[in-house]
Amino acid sequence: MVECRNGGGTVMQANLLQLRRFLFARHGLLGARRFRGPEGLMDYIRLCGCIQFDPVDVCGKSHELALLARVEGFSHAMLEELLYKQRRLIDFFDKNMCIMPVEDWPCLEHIRAWYRQNSRSMDKVEAVAEQVLKTVHEKGCVSAAELGLEGRADWYWSGSSLSRVALETLYFRGDLVIHHKSGSIKSYSLASDLLPDGLWDAPCPFSAPTERMTWQVLRRIGAVGALWNRPSDAWLGVDGMKAPQRNEIFTALEKGGRILPVEVEGLSTPLYIKAEEAAQLAAAEKPSAAKKQVRLLAPLDCLMWDRRLIEAVFGFSYRWEIYTPAEKRQYSYYVLPVVYGERFAGRIEPVLDRKSGVLRVRHFWPEEGFRDTPAFRRSLETELERLAAFHGARAVRWEEAE
Structure with a gap:
């Protein structure tokens, strides 16, 4: 149901069952898998903006489990092809380390800029950075073991080899990207060599932090499907956004017709969805005719x-x-x-x-x-x-x- 507020704004109303159907349906969890093959994988990641990466592998890595739950025909080789051969996807920070469409690279310049100024062991890295970049250029791609720098340096989880610290720092800054992985071992190449033409040095599309945070808020709403204007783990990585900025952004997005508030029966706080998904929420008022099927979600699944x-x-x-x-x-x-x-x-x-x-x-x-x-x-x-x-x-x- 859709109503108008006294101020003229649109507000939707939904019950809990309707919202559940909406969330599961948009995530491809109702009935047969609707995302199929490589293009389906790309469609799902674009729907969510990114999926979170985690290296822990008990029964599959978190990003693999997330895709396996949704994408018909998904395999290790399919993801490797899209990441490291076709390069339609890229590994980089968003909420945390994530996998996202490569075209999002310019939008995350603020993260690379931060690491250029704040990374650990900066003095040690700066002393070898030119040498490392020269070696990577000459060899095409290099792992930490192949780089072979002497010494160790402080790093985020514990001390590590200077080779690893230097390569990861230059990766975080945007000088390098991952060329491929062999298990947990990463090999790096120059970003300017691997990214599509015009993308590596494309200007950041945001002229102010508020513009960037607005993009991120809309992106996170799309990742989960519905979010509320309150503190949430879903906002991790939206640097600089406190409650005042978040309130301002939600107000602007609602006034601009990009998100819609949803008053949900039984919830005291409204949720917000992307405006273009209003029809899907309305359609979810009817019970799903899809056959019930089990899906196993990842611990770091976007929905969660x-x-x-x-x-x-x-x-x-x-x-x-x-x-x-x-x-x-x-x-x-x-x-x-x-x-x-x-x-x-x-x-x-x-x-x-x-x-x-x-x-x-x-x-x-x-x-x-x-x-x-x-x-x-x-x-x-x-x-x-x-x-x-x-x-x-x-x-x-x-x-x-x-």
């Missing part, structure tokens, strides 16, 4: 960027316990949210045993009130088999009862 919002809308409380001491964990180290139909069905702990080639399922915790039916179990088994096949594992083995 505001976990308080997910709890308010779906009644699903999720915490990534990877950094929680074992004795304080409610569930386990690396647990995936389980979607089924229009709700969260629970959470599951799959672990890839690479030595034996088996995907081991240690536990499934159903949500309170969820009916664990044979149809659900069949769909869950199908999705687990899909995850195993993605890794080339030969079998899925449940270990709950052992």
Whole structure:
């Protein structure tokens, strides 16, 4: 339903079920996968702006799990092709380290500028920067081991080799980009050699920080699907934005017709969606006719960027316990949210045993009130088999009862 406020602005109204359908549908989680192949992968990342990267690999890396949940035919090779051969995607900072369309490179100049002034071990890096860039130019691409600089330097997580610190600093500054990865080992090339013509030195499109923050706010709303004007983990990386700036940006976006407020039955705070998605929200008032299917979400999935919002809308409380001491964990180290139909069905702990080639399922915790039916179990088994096949594992083995 759409109404007009006294001031003339448009406000939508929705119930919780409608909002759930809208969010799951736009994320490609209702029914059969609607994103298909490389173009579908690109479509999904453009819809969200970026997907968050994380190197932890218990049953797949977070960005891989996010794409596997949505993209039919997704494989390691598909992502590698788009990142490091076609170069339609690029690894760089946004919310955190993310994967995004390469055309977004100019919009993130503020991050590169920050690292040019504030990076750790700057004196040591500046002393070798010219030498490093010359070596990369001569060799085409270089890893830290191949660079072979002597000494160590302070870095963000701990001390590291000067080679790694120098390469990563120049990467963060925009002089280098990742040429390819071999497992966790990155090889770098000059950004000017790999980025499409005219992109490496393209000017930043924003004339003021508020313009850049406005772009980021709209981008984050698109990443989750709906957000509220309040503190949120979804705003991580929107540098310089405090409550006054956020209020100003939301007001400007609403007045400009780029976002719409949604009053949701049962929520005290309005949510905001992109204005062009109003029709999709309205259509979600009707129950979905799609067949219920299980999807396993990544811990850092875009949909999960505001976990308080997910709890308010779906009644699903999720915490990534990877950094929680074992004795304080409610569930386990690396647990995936389980979607089924229009709700969260629970959470599951799959672990890839690479030595034996088996995907081991240690536990499934159903949500309170969820009916664990044979149809659900069949769909869950199908999705687990899909995850195993993605890794080339030969079998899925449940270990709950052992």
